[in-house]
Amino acid sequence: xxxxxxxxxxxxxxxxxxxxxxxxxxxxxxxxxxxxxxxxxxxxxxxxxxxxxxxxxxxxxxxxxxxxxxxxxxxxxxxxxxxxxxxxxxxxxxxxxxxxxxxxxxxxxxxxxxxxxxxxxxxxxxxxxxxxxxxxxxxxxxxxxxxxxxxxxxxxxxxxxxxxxxxxxxxxxxxxxxxxxxxxxxxxxxxxxxxxxxxxxxxxxxxxxxxxxxxxxxxxxxxxxxxxxxxxxxxxxxxxxxxxxxxxxxxxxxxxxxxxxxxxxxxxxxxxxxxxxxxxxxxxxxxxxxxxxxxxxxxxxxxxxxxxxxxxxxxxxxxxxxxxxxxxxxxxxxxxxxxxxxxxxxxxxxxxxxxxxxxxxxxxxxxxx
Amino acid sequence: xxxxxxxxxxxxxxxxxxxxxxxxxxxxxxxxxxxxxxxxxxxxxxxxxxxxxxxxxxxxxxxxxxxxxxxxxxxxxxxxxxxxxxxxxxxxxxxxxxxxxxxxxxxxxxxxxxxxxxxxxxxxxxxxxxxxxxxxxxxxxxxxxxxxxxxxxxxxxxxxxxxxxxxxxxxxxxxxxxxxxxxxxxxxxxxxxxxxxxxxxxxxxxxxxxxxxxxxxxxxxxxxxxxxxxxxxxxxxxxxxxxxxxxxxxxxxxxxxxxxxxxxxxxxxxxxxxxxxxxxxxxxxxxxxxxxxxxxxxxxxxxxxxxxxxxxxxxxxxxxxxxxxxxxxxxxxxxxxxxxxxxxxxxxxxxxxxxxxxxxxxxxxx
Numbered sequence: 001x002x003x004x005x006x007x008x009x010x011x012x013x014x015x016x017x018x019x020x021x022x023x024x025x026x027x028x029x030x031x032x033x034x035x036x037x038x039x040x041x042x043x044x045x046x047x048x049x050x051x052x053x054x055x056x057x058x059x060x061x062x063x064x065x066x067x068x069x070x071x072x073x074x075x076x077x078x079x080x081x082x083x084x085x086x087x088x089x090x091x092x093x094x095x096x097x098x099x100x101x102x103x104x105x106x107x108x109x110x111x112x113x114x115x116x117x118x119x120x121x122x123x124x125x126x127x128x129x130x131x132x133x134x135x136x137x138x139x140x141x142x143x144x145x146x147x148x149x150x151x152x153x154x155x156x157x158x159x160x161x162x163x164x165x166x167x168x169x170x171x172x173x174x175x176x177x178x179x180x181x182x183x184x185x186x187x188x189x190x191x192x193x194x195x196x197x198x199x200x201x202x203x204x205x206x207x208x209x210x211x212x213x214x215x216x217x218x219x220x221x222x223x224x225x226x227x228x229x230x231x232x233x234x235x236x237x238x239x240x241x242x243x244x245x246x247x248x249x250x251x252x253x254x255x256x257x258x259x260x261x262x263x264x265x266x267x268x269x270x271x272x273x274x275x276x277x278x279x280x281x282x283x284x285x286x287x288x289x290x291x292x293x294x295x296x297x298x299x300x301x302x303x304x305x306x307x308x309x310x311x312x313x314x315x316x317x318x319x320x321x322x323x324x325x326x327x328x329x330x331x332x333x334x335x336x337x338x339x340x341x342x343x344x345x346x347x348x349x350x351x352x353x354x355x356x357x358x359x360x361x362x363x364x365x366x367x368x369x
Numbered sequence: 370x371x372x373x374x375x376x377x378x379x380x381x382x383x384x385x386x387x388x389x390x391x392x393x394x395x396x397x398x399x400x401x402x403x404x405x406x407x408x409x410x411x412x413x414x415x416x417x418x419x420x421x422x423x424x425x426x427x428x429x430x431x432x433x434x435x436x437x438x439x440x441x442x443x444x445x446x447x448x449x450x451x452x453x454x455x456x457x458x459x460x461x462x463x464x465x466x467x468x469x470x471x472x473x474x475x476x477x478x479x480x481x482x483x484x485x486x487x488x489x490x491x492x493x494x495x496x497x498x499x500x501x502x503x504x505x506x507x508x509x510x511x512x513x514x515x516x517x518x519x520x521x522x523x524x525x526x527x528x529x530x531x532x533x534x535x536x537x538x539x540x541x542x543x544x545x546x547x548x549x550x551x552x553x554x555x556x557x558x559x560x561x562x563x564x565x566x567x568x569x570x571x572x573x574x575x576x577x578x579x580x581x582x583x584x585x586x587x588x589x590x591x592x593x594x595x596x597x598x599x600x601x602x603x604x605x606x607x608x609x610x611x612x613x614x615x616x617x618x619x620x621x622x623x624x625x626x627x628x629x630x631x632x633x634x635x636x637x638x639x640x641x642x643x644x645x646x647x648x649x650x651x652x653x654x655x656x657x658x659x660x661x662x663x664x665x666x667x668x669x670x671x672x673x674x675x676x677x678x679x680x681x682x683x684x685x686x687x688x689x690x691x692x693x694x695x696x697x698x699x700x701x702x703x704x705x706x707x708x709x710x711x712x713x714x715x716x717x718x719x720x721x722x723x724x725x726x727x728x729x730x731x732x733x734x735x
Contacts, residue, residue, distance in 0.1 A: 031435075032434075033430055033431065033434045033435055036430075037427060040423075040427070092730065101514070104471075104473060104514055104517075104518060105514075105517065106521070165542060168512070168513070168542065168543065169512060169542055171512070171513060171514065171517075176512075176513050176514060177446075177448050177513045177514075177543065178422075178447060178448040178451045178452075178513075178514060179422060179448065179451075179452070181451040181452060181454070181455070182451070182454065182455055183455075192455065192459050193459075270423050270426060270427075271426065271455055271456075272422070272423075272426070272451075272452060272455075274422045274423070274448065274452070276420075276421050276422050276423070277423065313427070316416070316417050316419065316424075316428075317416065317431065320378060320415050320416055320417040321378055321417075323379075323417065324379050
């Protein structure tokens with residue numbers, strides 16, 4: 001595969017349009033409050049991109065991506081919380097210098113496993129390594145035993161439930177159901193004012209594009225082709241001599257790391273982390289973002305995350321008592337009317353009229369597993 | 370002039386928070402009927418926190434930054450309050466928070482219209498020790514910050530002030546429904562008092578299983594004292610399952626005074642005859658009235674001026690009786706003990722002579 005053919009023309013155009021939307025249109029059109037909200041939506045796009053790789057390309061449906069999102073978010077939150085818990089700021093506590101929720105739970109010293117999170121470098125490494133290691137363990141246990149499809153989805157869902165129970169139950173160490181709140185500064189830089197939120201929005205946007213390009217590279221590589229082949233006919237790939245489990249573990253770890261980066265950016269932009277973002281419901285919502293965008297399309301995933309979250313906010317502001325029905329109707333409409341999501345809609349109706357790129361029937365949508 | 374209402378009207382918390390929304394809307398309607406605040410009608414902007422803490426933060430920011438509301442009535446769980454607190458402090462908003470809670474907080478941007486833990490706990494424990502001669506206590510609760518902090522205070526008070534004994538202390542995850550093992554332990558250790566701070570859906574299982582295990586609360590051996598079951602929760606538990614238990618809080622629907630009779634009648638007229646009113650619902654009702662009084666005292670809707678005017682604000686028309694805002698933004702209020710009846714109501718059997726001072730950071734209890 002040569003460099004010149006890395007991006008097809010229509011893909012390049014798509015990327016430019018997306019970049020324009022994220023870096024120009026939104027910042028110009030939206031006020032600080034809305035921009036921060038869209039920044040939050042875009043953190044879910046990281047998860048959705050990871051899901052396109054795992055689910056759309058690899059056929060691995062994970063209903064537990066919230067766990068990885070949460071791991072990244074909690075790593076970042078732990079660092080920020082320690083920075084906010086200086087002995088001066090917490091002088092009112094029985095034990096000054098530890099996070100406030102630990103003090104409320106009669107813990108009088110910082111637990112050992114919290115200590116490394118005093119270091120920002122360690123935190124950054126942890127944001128990648130912790131979810132990857134966790135995904136590896138799950139992947140190793142499942143894929144080596146050839147657990148797949150629905151069974152894998154159910155197990156990941158159970159893991160999401162377990163993670164929530166664990167976080168809520170260990171409140172002295174995790175902040176429990178309240179989560180880790182009242183985060184203030186990142187290495188001395190106050191993350192709360194509007195200006196900081198705008199900066200974070202752009203950082204988030206850049207990271208998202210890095211993530212998108214990495215995902216595209218993976219999809220176009222030989223590895224990506226094996227992945228698709230595995231999804232469509234796993235046995236044949238196995239009989240051809242490929243180690244199917246290793247491929248699956250790898251892509252699952254990549255998806256986990258992407259979700260984790262999204263989680264870390266979520267914590268920075270929203271200002272806290274809590275178990276409500278880890279559990280079953282948010283994990284399923286993340287799959288919905290991916291489904292609405294079109295689970296075979298990486299850019300579709302970004303649009304899906306934006307559209308669903310924007311709809312959620314708008315419906316709930318306009319019809320606080322009825323909005324859930326509106327959202328439900330949207331999901332039903334997507335599944336019934338255009339199962340390949342926004343990307344499918346674009347490919348079927350808009351693209352033929354635009355005549356951009358060569359007509360490429362090679363991207364025929366695949367039936368759902 | 371606009372006021373925000375920010376509660377969960379979808380998700381798991383909506384059952385609990387609906388009463389607060391209804392009380393706040395009733396108060397604002399009554400205020401408007403009397404001519405509004407400083408001659409201006411009050412409009413409400415309602416947002417749904419959806420039982421999701423990031424959503425609470427998002428909606429709080431929307432209310433303060435976009436809608437520029439003068440104040441917000443809202444939140445129910447501590448988690449949602451903790452989530453919105455930085456938003457209120459950053460954008461200088463004013464939140465009226467109705468739930469009884471664990472204390473350990475005193476924000477210039479919040480008026481706490483429910484009781485903090487010491488107000489609710491100490492008077493009740495003193496009462497069972499004095500009137501019922503209780504010496505041994507079994508503490509149990511749902512596993513999160515409020516029951517844990519409350520039991521910490523209760524244990525200190527029992528051991529240091531009452532000279533009693535705590536024979537057990539246990540916590541169960543939110544939503545837990547299997548209480549048989551703790552019920553067995555209670556039967557084994559025979560405490561004088563079961564002190565229960567179980568919340569939400571777990572309550573239904575807990576009281577039904579107690580009854581099924583043959584612990585008849587009307588016999589008071591052991592006696593059950595709770596600080597978490599209001600009339601709202603009894604609707605789910607069933608009056609017959611909790612008959613004979615005692616609850617300690619500041620308000621019961623059956624309170625006999627003119628203010629309360631008017632309030633209950635107005636509430637039922639607006640929201641239906643089958644409505645019940647619990648402690649938090651009444652506290653939520655106080656929010657708009659306290660805000661109105663502070664605005665009128667300040668002569669301005671400006672948040673800083675309202676904050677400055679708030680301490681010392683009195684409300685003689687409160688359904689629970691006279692209340693007053695303390696320097697620490699909590700309310701001086703009376704604490705009462707209610708005896709649960711089979712029809713789902715409480716009969717008030719005790720009330721403190723004086724208002725109880727709020728003390729969110731109690732010395733000697735931490």
